[in-house]
Amino acid sequence: MIDLLSLTPAAARAALEQWLRARGEPAYRLRQIMPRLWQRPAASWADATDLPAPLRGALEEAFSLHRLSLKVHQVSNDGTQKFLWELGDGEAIESVLIPEGKRRTLCISSQAGCALGCVFCATGRMGFRRNLNAAEIAGQVREVLMRDPALKPTNIVFMGMGEPLLNWDAVDSTLTTLNQPEGLGIGARHITLSTVGILPNLAKFGRRKEQFRLAVSLHAPTPALRRELMPIEKKYALPDLMEALKQFRRRVTLEYVLIGGTNDSLETADQLAKLAKPLEALVNLIPLHPGGAPDLTPSTRAQMLAFERRLKERGVEAVLRRSRGLDISAACGQLRVEIAGPARARGKIRSEEHAHIE
Ligand code: SAH
Ligand code: SF4
Numbered sequence: 001m002i003d004l005l006s007l008t009p010a011a012a013r014a015a016l017e018q019w020l021r022a023r024g025e026p027a028y029r030l031r032q033i034m035p036r037l038w039q040r041p042a043a044s045w046a047d048a049t050d051l052p053a054p055l056r057g058a059l060e061e062a063f064s065l066h067r068l069s070l071k072v073h074q075v076s077n078d079g080t081q082k083f084l085w086e087l088g089d090g091e092a093i094e095s096v097l098i099p100e101g102k103r104r105t106l107c108i109s110s111q112a113g114c115a116l117g118c119v120f121c122a123t124g125r126m127g128f129r130r131n132l133n134a135a136e137i138a139g140q141v142r143e144v145l146m147r148d149p150a151l152k153p154t155n156i157v158f159m160g161m162g163e164p165l166l167n168w169d170a171v172d173s174t175l176t177t178l179n180q181p182e183g184l185g186i187g188a189r190h191i192t193l194s195t196v197g198i199l200p201n202l203a204k205f206g207r208r209k210e211q212f213r214l215a216v217s218l219h220a221p222t223p224a225l226r227r228e229l230m231p232i233e234k235k236y237a238l239p240d241l242m243e244a245l246k247q248f249r250r251r252v253t254l255e256y257v258l259i260g261g262t263n264d265s266l267e268t269a270d271q272l273a274k275l276a277k278p279l280e281a282l283v284n285l286i287p288l289h290p291g292g293a294p295d296l297t298p299s300t301r302a303q304m305l306a307f308e309r310r311l312k313e314r315g316v317e318a319v320l321r322r323s324r325g326l327d328i329s330a331a332c333g334q335l336r337v338e339i340a341g342p343a344r345a346r347g348k349i350r351s352e353e354h355a356h357i358e
Contacts, residue, residue, distance in 0.1 A: 004037060005066045005135035005142070008173055009182035012037060019062060025055065033059070038183045040149075041142045043067070066135035068093075068143050080325030085143065087112070087136060091129050093161055095140040097151065098324050106153035108140045110171055111162025116196060118219075118230045120257055122292045123161045131167040137174040141184055155190045159215070165198035165205065172204070179210055188212045194255065196232045197241040206248050215253040215284070216245065220263050221271035229263070245279055252279060257286045258299040258307060269307045273314035283311055283318040 004012045013034060020029050032050055036042040044067075045051075045059040068085035071092060075081050081097040093109040114121070115128035140160075145152050156178055158164040164171045171193070177183040178191055188210035195202065196217045205214065220226035220238075227233040245252050254276055258264045276283050285308055288298040299307070304320055311318040 001064045002062065003066055003133075003135055004063045005139060006133050006170075006173070008176040009034070009038065009180045010176075013182065016063070023058065029055070034182060037065075038138075038142060038177065039185070041146050043146060066139055068136065068139050070143065070147075076325040078324055082325060083140070083144070085140065087132075093132065093136070093140075095144070095160055096325060097144060097153065103155055104151060104153050105155040105157055106141055106144060107157050107159045108137060109160035109162050110137055110158055110164040110167050110174075114162050115166065116163055116230070116232050118196070118217075118232075120219075120229065120259060120288060120293045120296055122289075125293075132162070132170060134170045134173040134177065137170060138177045138184065141178065145184075153186070155192075156186055157192045157194060157215070159192075159194045163196060163198065164193050165195045165201040168201040168204060172208075175208065175210070175212060179212075192253070196230060197236050197244065198232075199236050199240060199244050202244055202248075211250060213253070214248060214250065215255050216241070217257075218254045218272075218275070219257050221268060221275050225263060225268070229259075242275060242279075245281070251281070253282045253284055254279075255284045255286060257288050258304050259288050260297040260299045260303070262296065264299040264303050264307055266306065266310050269310035270314065273311050273316045276311070276316045277314065281316075283316055285311075285318060285320045287321065287323045289323065 002015055004015065007015065013030065016033055017030055020027075020033075029051070033048070036048050042048045042065065044065060045056045045063075048056060048059075051059070066088075068087065070083060071086045072084040073081065079099045083095045083097070084092055085094070086092050091112040093112050095109060096107040098105045098107065109132065111131050112129035113126040114123045117124045117127075141153055141156065158171070175191065175193075178186050179188050189212075192213040192215050193205060194215040194217060195205075202214075205212070217230075218226075219229050223233060223238045226238055254272075256263070256272065272283065275281075285304060287304060288296060290296075290298060308318050308320045
């Protein structure tokens with residue numbers, strides 16, 4: 001069985017073309033089949049009723065259309081939707097759909113769990129489970145599209161569970177599928193990869209010719225403070241990361257989660273400005289989602305605003321993000337943790353599942 005959805009659209013086309021030719025099918029069959037991968041996704045070959053039944057049966061035997069099964073669907077009162085998918089082997093991952101005006105941004109996962117253990121992050125606390133394959137990563141978009149074509153994401157961010165640059169081969173192929181017209185057709189400028197900065201693979205990402213966007217999770221402007229929050233600092237140190245970002249050909253966004261009394265002083269803002277200014281980077285200030293780490297507290301609203309103002313005074317473009325989906329804990333891996341947690345938490349999810357759409 002060939003897993004068509006793990007292939008790039010060009011590779012899937014080649015595989016199908018060869019197979020159709022071997023069966024003596026007319027050439028136009030390819031034009032009927034290709035759109036059922038990503039453009040008008042079919043739930044199964046049996047659903048592709050514009051094809052003759054014997055051909056559907058043969059496709060069923062030769063090519064799998066990988067599905068993710070929806071376990072929990074939650075809708076926040078601000079319109080944010082969270083999807084918890086179960087994979088074939090029982091692992092669970094999540095995606096979050098964030099509507100904002102005409103935009104619909106889907107935040108997708110690249111791994112089940114994460115090995116990097118950032119102290120503020122719920123996914124980090126779970127530890128690493130496994131890499132997702134390309135069908136499981138792009139499949140998150142496909143599943144949303146299949147539920148409702150009107151929900152088709154306009155923007156994709158790799159800010160769900162996992163570190164995309166530690167799963168580079170699958171992410172590399174997924175970027176192609178997301179972007180290609182025969183895939184999901186989402187413009188490269190509308191696709192953002194978020195990373196803590198795995199330097200060898202960051203260079204590979206930088207070599208892609210499309211204008212994919214890069215967001216780097218900085219969270220601290222000095223190596224000492226960053227080491228307290230993000231163990232990866234020991235392997236890929238801040239000065240080397242900054243050097244790599246200077247080499248990066250496109251404008252970079254720096255992500256900065258504001259943690260009360262930890263990385264939110266005005267002196268820290270000044271240090272951050274010194275890093276961001278020469279890069280002409282945009283700084284995204286993110287209020288800490290409390291679910292990630294019980295012992296950390298978000299900065300006060302006043303401190304967040306003061307931090308933002310200070311960056312702007314230093315000539316840095318900074319945006320303080322609103323928290324979205326707080327009531328459904330729609331940050332980085334939180335739902336998975338609740339489900340895997342104690343029985344009481346499991347009970348809670350079940351009742352929520354009941355109250356919501358599924
Ligand atoms: N591993 C990659 C991508 C997934 S994390 C990375 O770290 O960049 C996506 C974003 O969610 C990161 O910027 C991360 O710092 C942020 N995040 C994690 N836990 C959070 C929390 N508790 N509150 C707010 N943002 C959080
Ligand atoms: Fe992993 Fe990103 Fe969470 Fe850090 S913030 S533990 S890298 S998912």
